[in-house]
Amino acid sequence: MQFFFEVLIGGLLAGVMYALVAIGFVLIYKASGVFNFAQGAMVLFAALTFVSLLERGFPFAWAFFATLASMVALALLIEKVVLRPLVNRPPIILFMATLGLSYLIEGLAQFLWGAQVHGLDLGIADEPLEIRGMLLSQFDLFAAATAAGLVLALSLLFNKTRIGLSLRAVADDPLASMAVGIRLPRIWALVWAVAGFVGLVAGLLWGARLGVQFSLSLVVLKALPVLIIGGFSSIGGAIVGGLIIGAAEKIAEIYLGPIIGSGIENWVPYVLALVFLLVRPAGLFGERAIERV
Amino acid sequence: MRAPTDSVLLRLDDISLSFKGIKAITSISFDVKAGDICGLIGPNGAGKSSLLNVINGVYHPQSGSIRYAGRTRRRMRAHQAAEGGIARTFQNIALFKGMSVLDNVLTGRNLKRRSSWVEQMLRVGRAPREDDAHRLHAEQIIAFLQIHPWRHVLVGTLPYGLQKRVELARALASEPTLLLLDEPMAGMNAQEKAQMSQFIRDINHAFGTTVVLIEHDIGVVMGLCDHVVVLDYGRKIGDGTPAQVRANPAVIAAYLGT
Numbered sequence: 001m002q003f004f005f006e007v008l009i010g011g012l013l014a015g016v017m018y019a020l021v022a023i024g025f026v027l028i029y030k031a032s033g034v035f036n037f038a039q040g041a042m043v044l045f046a047a048l049t050f051v052s053l054l055e056r057g058f059p060f061a062w063a064f065f066a067t068l069a070s071m072v073a074l075a076l077l078i079e080k081v082v083l084r085p086l087v088n089r090p091p092i093i094l095f096m097a098t099l100g101l102s103y104l105i106e107g108l109a110q111f112l113w114g115a116q117v118h119g120l121d122l123g124i125a126d127e128p129l130e131i132r133g134m135l136l137s138q139f140d141l142f143a144a145a146t147a148a149g150l151v152l153a154l155s156l157l158f159n160k161t162r163i164g165l166s167l168r169a170v171a172d173d174p175l176a177s178m179a180v181g182i183r184l185p186r187i188w189a190l191v192w193a194v195a196g197f198v199g200l201v202a203g204l205l206w207g208a209r210l211g212v213q214f215s216l217s218l219v220v221l222k223a224l225p226v227l228i229i230g231g232f233s234s235i236g237g238a239i240v241g242g243l244i245i246g247a248a249e250k251i252a253e254i255y256l257g258p259i260i261g262s263g264i265e266n267w268v269p270y271v272l273a274l275v276f277l278l279v280r281p282a283g284l285f286g287e288r289a290i291e292r293v
Numbered sequence: 294m295r296a297p298t299d300s301v302l303l304r305l306d307d308i309s310l311s312f313k314g315i316k317a318i319t320s321i322s323f324d325v326k327a328g329d330i331c332g333l334i335g336p337n338g339a340g341k342s343s344l345l346n347v348i349n350g351v352y353h354p355q356s357g358s359i360r361y362a363g364r365t366r367r368r369m370r371a372h373q374a375a376e377g378g379i380a381r382t383f384q385n386i387a388l389f390k391g392m393s394v395l396d397n398v399l400t401g402r403n404l405k406r407r408s409s410w411v412e413q414m415l416r417v418g419r420a421p422r423e424d425d426a427h428r429l430h431a432e433q434i435i436a437f438l439q440i441h442p443w444r445h446v447l448v449g450t451l452p453y454g455l456q457k458r459v460e461l462a463r464a465l466a467s468e469p470t471l472l473l474l475d476e477p478m479a480g481m482n483a484q485e486k487a488q489m490s491q492f493i494r495d496i497n498h499a500f501g502t503t504v505v506l507i508e509h510d511i512g513v514v515m516g517l518c519d520h521v522v523v524l525d526y527g528r529k530i531g532d533g534t535p536a537q538v539r540a541n542p543a544v545i546a547a548y549l550g551t
Contacts (some may be wrong), residue, residue, distance in 0.1 A: 183376025
């Protein structure tokens with residue numbers, strides 16, 4: 001039983017890492033109804049910029065804030081060059097734009113900083129910690145705490161403030177939100193900047209785990225099942241979805257693996273997502289679209 | 294050119310608007326006096342909705358100027374219009390369909406929130422009292438327009454007539470000086486039209502709100518408006534009191550028929 005809990009908690013902590021990536025998607029989806037394909041590229045861009053600055057001798061805090069500033073600049077640029085000309089177009093157009101954007105950002109990141117693999121040490125010992133006889137990764141606990149803080153701040157920002165209400169309004173009907181005096185460009189720039197910040201946090205934690213390299217932009221693929229289960233429009237959903245995926249894949253690997261062959265943790269999340277699509281297409285916390293025809 | 298007087302809230306001066314060479318509005322000028330209900334009428338495609346879009350900054354005219362509340366602008370921006378007290382409803386209802394009636398109305402109060410987002414996040418400082426005041430104001434407007442039974446219902450699920458009223462409530466929530474209504478009674482039956490007319494009259498009386506509205510039902514317009522402007526093919530062909538417009542030969546020929 002103890003072993004089961006160890007696996008479960010290990011899985012949940014890994015799930016938090018998936019949720020971190022998923023939150024970036026949720027933010028932009030909430031503000032524009034668009035699945036931002038470029039989120040993975042933003043994670044890569046952030047991590048690569050940070051680690052390159054670190055290697056060029058910048059102190060940790062300096063590198064962090066310089067990277068954050070570059071993410072905000074990127075967000076402002078995206079708003080001005082890509083989003084503003086596409087106001088009031090159908091979501092699929094914006095989706096295609098983010099698809100192109102992802103290649104652009106990936107290319108830009110590698111053009112600026114090269115394509116080598118960098119190691120990233122955040123200064124957190126990755127030694128297992130023994131709690132009540134269970135071995136838990138110290139790094140995972142740190143990641144979980146970071147994610148928890150991030151989620152708390154974001155949900156307060158988006159549920160309690162004027163910005164939050166504006167955000168939901170913009171996602172729902174851009175024209176109507178213009179009429180009530182919401183400045184679309186500001187809201188979009190803000191959301192992309194916050195998504196960039198979340199991408200930076202995710203990039204640092206994932207970069208420390210996997211090394212900073214091109215494949216970092218593929219963590220997007222892990223976020224997909226998380227989003228399908230949790231719902232595209234809920235930050236809480238992204239967390240719960242992440243936890244479910246993390247726990248399910250580890251438990252399946254340990255207990256089902258020996259029966260049907262190991263290595264199943266790579267595809268269990270997608271099977272789970274498929275089941276959810278059949279049973280509950282809007283996800284656990286997603287808003288069911290109400291449309292009158 | 295008459296000199297602008299204080300009682301003129303909105304003055305359109307020689308406004309022209311075209312889309313890729315197609316003229317939607319050709320040198321239109323008229324005044325709207327503060328406290329009036331002004332009706333814009335004209336056949337479909339006459340440029341009425343475009344004119345509203347010019348007034349609240351969705352479209353920018355190629356020439357002409359807009360004088361609103363004592364300030365003359367070449368072009369109005371949407372957020373400037375909203376901050377200056379211009380609110381509007383749309384012909385095809387532009388509500389936030391995924392939000393409740395109450396939240397929709399609260400978006401109309403959004404510009405009035407003065408507390409910072411940090412205060413709002415933590416519910417400290419100015420935020421709690423301010424939030425309560427806005428909530429109260431929103432509830433009052435909801436009661437005024439008699440949509441309180443549905444205030445927690447998602448707007449997308451409401452019938453058309455009620456959605457029209459929710460949109461009016463949202464516009465009203467911003468305490469507008471100038472209210473632009475694009476066909477507020479389209480698709481309504483006689484009884485609903487009478488009710489909506491009464492709401493508009495009440496708003497005008499109770500809050501002193503100046504109203505510019507587009508409406509096709511001539512009976513409603515003549516009964517409701519102090520001032521009627523008639524457009525045809527993007528040009529102004531009539532301007533005056535309902536009685537004057539009714540007697541105007543150009544209007545009769547173009548629009549009212551014989």
